Structure formats: structure tokens, C-alpha cells
Amino acid sequence: MKEKSFFDKYMVSLAVIICFFVVSAGVVFGTHKLLEYAALQKVVKEKERTEKIICRNSLLLLKQHVFFSENSEKAIKAAKEKEEQDKEKDKEKKGEDKKKEDNKDKDKDNE
Amino acid sequence: MSDHKFFTKKILRENPVLVMAAGVCPAVAVTESASSGLLLGCGTLLVLLLSSLPVTLMKSIIPEKAACASHIIIIAAITAVIQMIFSSWLPQVTEEVGIFIPLIAVNCIVIESVNGFARNNPVLPTLFNGLGTGTGFLLVLLLMGSIRESMGEGTLFGYPLFAGDMPLMPFAVLLPGGFFLLSLLAALNKHINRKIRQKEKNMTKNDREEGKISS
Amino acid sequence: MKEIIIIMMTMVLLDNIVLAKALGACPLIKLSASAGRSAAVGLAVTFAMIGATLLTWPVDRYWLSPFDLEYFRIFLFIPLIFLAGYLVTAVLKKAAPSYWGSMGCTGHLISANCAVAGIAFINIDQGLTYFEAVYSALGAGLGFTGAMVIFAGMKYKIDNANNIPEAFRGIPAYIMALAILSMVFIGVSQAASAFIS
Numbered sequence: 001m002k003e004k005s006f007f008d009k010y011m012v013s014l015a016v017i018i019c020f021f022v023v024s025a026g027v028v029f030g031t032h033k034l035l036e037y038a039a040l041q042k043v044v045k046e047k048e049r050t051e052k053i054i055c056r057n058s059l060l061l062l063k064q065h066v067f068f069s070e071n072s073e074k075a076i077k078a079a080k081e082k083e084e085q086d087k088e089k090d091k092e093k094k095g096e097d098k099k100k101e102d103n104k105d106k107d108k109d110n111e
Numbered sequence: 112m113s114d115h116k117f118f119t120k121k122i123l124r125e126n127p128v129l130v131m132a133a134g135v136c137p138a139v140a141v142t143e144s145a146s147s148g149l150l151l152g153c154g155t156l157l158v159l160l161l162s163s164l165p166v167t168l169m170k171s172i173i174p175e176k177a178a179c180a181s182h183i184i185i186i187a188a189i190t191a192v193i194q195m196i197f198s199s200w201l202p203q204v205t206e207e208v209g210i211f212i213p214l215i216a217v218n219c220i221v222i223e224s225v226n227g228f229a230r231n232n233p234v235l236p237t238l239f240n241g242l243g244t245g246t247g248f249l250l251v252l253l254l255m256g257s258i259r260e261s262m263g264e265g266t267l268f269g270y271p272l273f274a275g276d277m278p279l280m281p282f283a284v285l286l287p288g289g290f291f292l293l294s295l296l297a298a299l300n301k302h303i304n305r306k307i308r309q310k311e312k313n314m315t316k317n318d319r320e321e322g323k324i325s326s
Numbered sequence: 327m328k329e330i331i332i333i334m335m336t337m338v339l340l341d342n343i344v345l346a347k348a349l350g351a352c353p354l355i356k357l358s359a360s361a362g363r364s365a366a367v368g369l370a371v372t373f374a375m376i377g378a379t380l381l382t383w384p385v386d387r388y389w390l391s392p393f394d395l396e397y398f399r400i401f402l403f404i405p406l407i408f409l410a411g412y413l414v415t416a417v418l419k420k421a422a423p424s425y426w427g428s429m430g431c432t433g434h435l436i437s438a439n440c441a442v443a444g445i446a447f448i449n450i451d452q453g454l455t456y457f458e459a460v461y462s463a464l465g466a467g468l469g470f471t472g473a474m475v476i477f478a479g480m481k482y483k484i485d486n487a488n489n490i491p492e493a494f495r496g497i498p499a500y501i502m503a504l505a506i507l508s509m510v511f512i513g514v515s516q517a518a519s520a521f522i523s
Contacts, residue, residue, distance in 0.1 A: 013177035020181040024188030025401065031192045032397045035199050132355045132497050136440035140348040180405070187404035195397055210447045213400045217407065217443040219352055222434055286348055287512070290505030298491075298498040305493070 117236050121243030123307075128251045128293070129300040133219040137211045138252055139289035146268050147207045148256025149249070151215070154193050156245030158215050160238070162189045163229040167237040170230055182225050183216075190216040220244055255292055259283045330461050332522065337465025339518035343441050344473040345511040350441030354477050355500045357435060364478040365471060367436060370414055372467025374442045377410030379463040382446045383456055399450070407446055411437020441470055477507060 127133045134155070142148040162185050166173075173181050194212045198205045205212065215221060224244055229237045261267050263284030265277055282288045337343070344350040350371070357367050382403045390399055415437045445466050449459040480503045484490070490499055 010176070013174050013180075016173055016177040017180045017184070020184045024184050025398075027188050028191045028195075028398060028401050031195055035195055039199065130497070132352065132501070135351040135355060135501070136349050136444075139351065179408075183405050183408050187401050190404070191397065191400040194400060210444060210451065213403070213447055214349075214440050214443055216400065216404045217438050217440060219435065219439075222438070226434075285512075286346065287505045287509040289348070290351075290501055290508060294494070294498045294501035294505060297501060298493040301496075301498060302493040 115239055117239040118243035118246075121240065122247040122250065123300065124304055126247045126251065126300060127220045127244050128248060129297040130304075132297075133223065134248055135293065137214060137218065138248075138255060139286065139293055141208055141211050142252055142256040142259055142289060143263070143284050144207065144268075145253065145256035145260045146204050148252040150197065150201065150204050151208055151211055152245075152249030152252040154197060154212055155215050155218060155220065155248055156242075157193055158186065158189050159221055159224055159241045159245045161193075162186045162221065163225050163237050163241045164234070166225050166229040167232065167234050178230060179226065182222075182230075186216050186221060186225060220248060251296065255289070255296065258292060259289060263288070329458070333458060333461050334465035334468070335518070335522060337462055338469040338472065340515045340522075342469040342473060342511060342515070343445065343466040344470055345508040346515065347444070348508075349444040350439060350470050350473070351504065353435045353439050353441075354474055354504065355497065357474075359478065359481070361475050361478045364474040368467070368471025368474045370418055370436050371439070371441060371470055372464065374411045374414045374437055375445045375463040375467045375470075376460060377414060378407045378442050378446045379449055379459050381406040381410055383449060383459050386450050387456075399447075403446055404443070407443050408438045411442060441466065473507070477504065480507065 121127065125131060128135060128138045137151055137155075141151045162182075165185055166182055190213060193215070194205075197212065224241055228240050232240070257267060261272055262280045263282070265271060265273050265279050280288075283292070341347065344354055353367065353371070357364075385402055385406065386399060390396060390402070411434075445463050449462055452462075454462060481500060484499050484503060494502070
């Protein structure tokens with residue numbers, strides 16, 4: 001009977017061991033990549049959340065700015081109108097005063 | 112023996128740490144805080160289960176000469192995966208546990224379960240055996256960690272236990288305290304086992320006597 | 327030269343792998359019998375430690391660190407540690423078969439226990455050079471052997487004592503003895519550190 005050569009005796013076992021080694025190394029490598037991807041996704045989500053908050057904040061600031069600027073325009077307009085009204089009132093008052101004085105003078109002349 | 116007996120046997124009667132002294136190194140060095148004990152117990156349980164199941168399922172494919180080497184490769188891979196998962200999920204506790212997560216792979220419990228049990232038994236007993244051994248180990252670690260942390264530092268899982276000034280026992284957190292507590296637990300376990308066995312012996316003796324009298 | 331001596335003394339007296347780091351407790355409790363056999367097991371573990379360091383340190387230095395493959399460390403180290411242990415036990419079985427032939431499953435306890443694997447990982451964590459790592463392994467092995475021989479004597483006394491409570495006979499008593507031994511060792515290490523510095 002032919003004796004089993006080294007090849008026959010150990011090749012199957014060696015092949016099984018190498019197969020296991022490769023598959024297990026792949027499992028370890030795959031887990032590492034999966035965990036890296038998960039950590040990256042976490043960072044990306046956090047970044048997106050922060051960006052959303054910043055966008056919302058700047059939108060709020062813009063609205064505030066618009067509100068104040070609109071209101072300030074209105075206020076300036078209102079102040080100008082009031083000034084003109086005051087001026088007209090002053091003019092009327094001055095006109096009335098002048099009339100009163102004229103009337104007084106006339107009365108003095110008549111006497 | 113019905114399959115679930117493999118589970119219950121391993122918790123009290125053949126507890127891997129207390130009776131068979133098989134995982135003493137991590138049990139004493141890691142239980143200085145309860146959270147690291149819990150983490151290592153869960154890690155060992157996971158490694159046990161995840162490595163004995165493939166071995167049982169593939170035991171007909173693996174030739175006899177390649178058995179040891181392929182088991183070791185599987186255990187090493189599962190331990191590496193567990194370490195990566197733990198260090199990304201709970202980095203601080205993993206730092207505390209340190210080198211004992213790689214040492215799960217050379218834990219006598221894991222090697223014996225995979226090489227001795229999983230190679231020769233079908234799937235369901237292996238599953239129950241792995242669950243039982245791992246749970247027994249986890250319970251011992253949790254118990255020891257809680258006792259040592261609460262007596263040595265006054266906290267439990269980081270939360271302070273006692274409101275005022277309670278006298279602490281720093282000896283409990285040192286290594287000799289761990290061995291001391293382990294030996295007390297082992298003696299307690301032995302005592303409980305003896306009582307249970309005596310009760311069982313008395314019960315069978317009574318049954319036999321009643322049987323003789325009735326017949 | 328001085329660093330090497332200091333490293334070895336540190337591993338044996340200050341940082342004993344069993345009594346200060348609890349890494350070799352399993353074989354200590356299960357395997358020590360007579361003093362001669364304990365010394366033989368200790369020497370075997372020393373060779374296993376040195377072999378494990380010889381095999382694993384270059385792998386980390388030249389394959390893992392340069393390419394950022396730290397996560398492969400456990401996966402590559404464990405089989406190498408088992409290989410070192412297997413070589414040691416194979417050599418021992420051939421050299422003295424009557425002595426070592428009856429090892430059986432406990433062969434794993436010598437070749438691949440927490441102490442051997444722990445040393446391989448500790449050497450990398452501490453960032454030692456190749457020579458320093460080998461000497462550290464040698465020191466750890468000598469410390470382990472010393473602890474084992476001392477514990478064998480304690481075990482002999484425990485086995486022959488007859489006033490131990492029933493619940494403590496066997497393994498609980500051994501673990502208690504180990505507790506006392508490590509307590510004693512704390513004192514020894516304090517004295518040794520004062521002496522070294």
C-alpha cells in the first residue's frame with residue numbers, strides 16, 4: 001500500500017486552516033470598516049444638525065433685521081409727517097397771532 | 112440529560128469560576144468596579160456563544176488535525192470583533208478593563224467550551240452550555256464587582272451609595288481583597304451545593320424506603 | 327545593562343505577574359503540586375512567554391503599526407501565542423514523555439494562559455524595544471515560577487491540614503492562600519522598591 005505523502009496528510013487540514021484564517025480576517029476587517037462607516041455617519045449627522053441650527057439662526061436674524069428696518073422707515077416717515085404738521089400748526093398760530101396784533105393795532109388807531 | 116440541564120448546571124453546581132477555578136484571572140483583576148465586571152462578563156458570554164456555535168455547526172467539515180487551529184482562529188476573530196464593538200460603544204469602561212478583553216480569547220472557560228464541548232456535542236446542548244457557562248461567569252463577576260466597589264469606594268456603577276461619611280474598606284479594591292472575596296464566594300457555593308445534594312440524597316432515600324414498604 | 331536588571335527585578339518583585347497583576351492564577355491554583363513539578367511548570371511557562379514575545383513583537387512593529395492596522399492585533403497575536411505554547415509543550419513532551427505525557431487538556435493551561443498572553447500584550451502597551459520585551463518576559467516568567475514554588479509549599483500544608491471547615495476544602499482554601507500570599511507580596515514589593523530606588 002502506498003504511504004500517504006506529506007501532501008495528502010496535511011494539505012486538507014492546511015487548506016481548512018487557511019480558509020478559516022482568510023474568512024475570519026475578512027470578518028474582522030469588515031467589522032472595522034462597518035464601525036468606521038457608522039462613526040462617520042454620526043459625524044455627518046451631527047454636522048448637518050449644526051448647520052440646520054445655524055441656518056435657522058441666521059434666518060431669524062434676517063427677519064429681525066427686516067422687521068426693524070421696516071419699522072424704522074415707518075417711524076422716520078411718521079416723525080417727518082409730525083414735524084410738518086407741527087410746522088403748519090406753528091404757521092397757523094403765527095398767522096393768528098399776527099391777525100390778533102393787527103386787530104389790536106386797528107382798535108388802537110380807532111380810539 | 113435534557114438540554115436545559117446544561118444551562119442550570121453551570122450556574123450553581125459547576126460554576127466555572129467558583130467550582131472549576133477556570134476564569135480566576137479576570138474575575139479578580141477586573142472586578143474592582145461593577146461596570147467593568149459587567150462589561151467583561153458580557154464580553155465573555157458573547158465570545159463563548161458566537162464562537163461555539165460556528166464550531167458546532169461546522170464540526171463535520173473540520174478535519175481532526177485542523178480542529179485546534181481553526182477553533183483558535185475563530186475565537187481570536189470573535190474576540191477582536193467584540194473588542195472593536197465595545198471600544199466604540201463604551202470607550203471609558205473598555206479603557207478600565209484594558210488588556211482583559213484580548214485575554215477573553217485565552218480564558219480557560221472559552222477554550223474548554225469550544226474545544227471540549229462544542230466539538231463533540233450537537234447544537235442545542237452547546238447553546239445551553241455556552242449560555243449557562245457565560246451566565247455563571249457573568250453573575251460571579253457582577254456580584255464580585257458590586258461588592259468590591261460598594262465596600263471599597265462607596266459607589267455602585269459610579270453612583271454614590273451612602274449619603275454621609277461611611278467608613279470604606281480600600282482592601283476590597285486591592286488584589287488580595289479580590290482573592291479573599293472569591294474564596295468566600297467559592298466556599299459559599301460549595302456549601303450550597305452540598306446542602307442541595309444532601310437534600311436530593313435524602314429525597315431518593317425516602318422514595319426508596321417508601322417503595323420497599325409499599326411493595 | 328542596568329536597565330535590563332532593573333526591568334527584571336521590577337517584573338519579579340514589584341510587578342509580579344501573578345501576585346500583583348493576577349494574570350497567572352489559573353495554573354497556580356490548578357497545577358502546582360510538588361515543588362519540583364511546580365518549578366518545571368514555571369520554567370515551561372517562562373519559555374512560552376519568551377517564545378510568545380519573540381513571535382508577536384515583530385508582527386506588531388513591522389506589520390501592524392506602520393500600516394495603522396491596530397485592530398488586527400488580537401486576531402494575529404492569539405494564534406501566535408498558542409503556537410508558541412504548542413511548540414513549548416511539544417518539545418517538553420518529546421524531552422520527558424513520562425513527566426509530561428499525562429497533561430491532556432491542561433496542556434493549554436501551560437501553553438496559553440492569561441500570563442503568557444498578558445505579557446505579549448503588556449510589552450506592546452508599554453512600548454518596549456525587542457530586547458527589553460524579551461527580558462521583561464523572562465522576568466515575568468521567573469516571577470511566575472517563584473510564586474508557583476512558594477504556592478506549592480502552601481498547597482502541601484493546606485492538603486495536610488485537618489482543621490479546615492468542610493466548605494473551604496479544596497479550591498476555596500487555595501484561593502484564600504493566594505490572597506494571603508499577595509498580601510505578603512505587597513509588603514515585599516514596597517521593600518523592594520525602596521531598595522531599588
